[in-house]
Amino acid sequence: MTQEKSQVTCMDDLLGFGRFQHFQIWVLQTLLAIYGAFDFLHMYFIVSDASEWNCEDSSYEKCDVDGTVCGGTKVLYNTTDENYLFSINIQYDWVCDKSLRGASVITATVVGSLINTLIFGQLGDVLGRVKVVYITNVTFIVFRVASFYVTDYYYLFLFLSAAATSFFPVGVRVGYTLVAEYCNETGRRYAFISGWVWWVFGGCMLPFIAMWLNDWYVFGMITTLLNIVLFVLYPWVPESPRFLITKKDYEGAAKVIATIRKTNRDPEIENLEEVLKNMNEGEEGDTDLGIISLVKDKSLRKLFISMAVLYVVNDFFYFAGQLNSANLAGNMFVNFSLLSLTELPSVFIGQYCIDRFGRRWSHLFFMAGATAMFLVNVIIVNQPGTDYTVLVVSLLAKGLGNICWFVMWVQSIEAFPTCVRNSGINLCTCLSILVSMAAPFFLKLGEINQILPYAGFVLLGIMGMVAAFLVPETKGTTLPESGEQLAALYRHMKFFELRPWNRPMAAKQEKCVDTKS
Incomplete structure (x- = not known):
């Protein structure tokens, strides 16, 4: 069946939202989220310090x-x-002069994440989203499993632990981008929510799995080898048609879109390859920008700097907040799970706020709230009898910070043009990783004075507030395909305007064409 009348067709209209997108969101992205949480967080338990x-x-x-x-x-x-917990630290008596070995392993994984992001991150905009997801998954499994068999050799273990950091953050974030690019605006809303909820599920379950198994080797092997399941899905995960169009592979993009529409039982579009070619060639601006454009292009440079600061602040809040669970009063496993659980309401609160108040003002508001909570801890942390008050305030701060992270993720997907979306996100990730390398040692400042870590969070929060204010609003826009569409967002940006999406801007973000059958 073909379409029987002329209609205006954009990429969002071509892709739609149906059975194909539901499969990618609720199956592929669910596994990416759960396994990503496991792979990112399990080293905290594998090298956890002995409490007594x-x-x-x-x-x-x-x-x-x-x-x-x-x-x-x-x-x-x-x-x-x-x-x-029977961790590597206990097995090898990493105490006294060796007490920092666990923190050094965590730092090594952060360094590894940086290197892997530099290696694989930009390949998502070169080789494609799907190839990078599966390449990073293979390298993660191989290096992580190998590392568990060389723990007698500390520096070799350190190296392999660092090398096994390809799947998260790179593979998971590229996979999230892939799923978002399959969808129209409605589908992306479900994708953002689903990815977040299942990530929280993985983060909440992991500490109890560690506590139940109580053996770092068994725990590490199980949470690593689960990733093998992703290979079963490979035949049902095509390349992003948006990416293929930026590479002028109109035939490949047409086949993917035709498959999507057939799966969704949408009408067939005749001469789809020609439609895509006309759509792309009619775009304002270059749709195949290189990574260097993040520095050379004025609009991309402004966006990159602002988003880089936000990634640094939000990732540090998240990373240090998880590590800080061991410093909080009570059960380490419960605290870790509670800190993860604070992310669950974040996605629903965040999605409600960005739908109602926009991305920009929501991000600024919650960043200010998280900063205020850290300031409260600066005031009370050294006061006697405030252990559980500090815990509650820390949970509130992390909850607000989680909302910031969710909004930031939505903004980075919606603001960076398709041709540099992964490059921009992963370069921001690289910068955040550089700062996060200091997180384990940053928290050690609490042993000198408990105020110091929270004072550092306050300073970072102020930086985040400034950066959030400078990112353009993306509510009501479609995914930009070119640098010119991003420039249009900046040209229409008014710093103190509350609801810019009420102004007609859609034509500036997406080029539509008439299709006839």
Whole structure:
């Protein structure tokens, strides 16, 4: 069946939202989210520090001046402690002079994330979204499993732990971009919500899996090998048609869109390849920009700088907030799960606010709220009897920060043009990783004065507020395909306008064509 009358057709109209998108959102993206949470967070437990330990022979000092632990006698760990977990740190007695080895492993994974992002991140805009998702998945599984068999050799373990950081963040974020690019505006709303909810589910379940298994090796192997399931889905995951169009592969894009429309039982469009060619060649501006355009192009440069600052602030809030669970009063596993659970309402609150008040003002408001919570902790953290108050305020701060992260993710998908979407997001990620490398040691400042970590969060929050104010509103727009469409957003931007989406701007963001059958 073909369309029987002329109609205006845009990419969102061509793709629609039906059974194909539902499969990609609720199956592919669900697995990406859960496995991504596992792969990102499981190292925190694998190298977690022992909460309580003593020497078998109490006549010896725990840490001798020459670096010897317990005078060379056996180290005893309190296995009845609620925070006990048989981690690598306990197996190899990483205490005293070796007490920072666990934090160093975490830092090594952050360095690895940076290198893998530099290697694979830009390939999403060169090789394609699907290839990068599966290449990063393979490298993750191989290097992570290999690392578990060389733990006797600390520096080799450190290297392989760093190398096994390709799937998250790169693979997962490219996969999220892929799913969003399959969808129209309605579908993207479901994709944003679903990806977030299942990420939270993975983050909440992980600490209890670690507590239940109570063995770092079994825990690490299970949470790694689960990624093999993703290979089963490969035949049903085509390349993004938006990406193919930017590479002028109109035949490939037409086949994917035809498959999508057939799966969704939408009418067939005749001469689809020609329609796509006319659509792309009619775009204002270049739809195949290179990574260097993020610096050379004025609009892209402004967006890149603002989003880079936001990624730095929001990723640091998230990363340090998870690590800080061990410093909070109570059960480490429960605290970690609670910190993850604070993300669940974030997606619904965030989606409601960005639909009603727009992305820009919502981001600014919640960034200010998170900063205010950290400021409260600066004031009360050294006061006696405030342990649980600090915990509650920290949970509130993380909840507000999670909303910021959700809004930022929506903005980065909706603002960066298709041809540099992955490059822009991953370069922002690289910068955030550079700063996040300091997170484990940043939290150690609390051992000097508990105010210091929270004061640092306040300073970062102020930077985030400024950056959020400078990002253009993307509510009511379609995904930009060219630099000119992004420039149109900046030209129409008024800093103190509350509802810019009420002005007609759609024509500036998406080029439509008439199709006849």
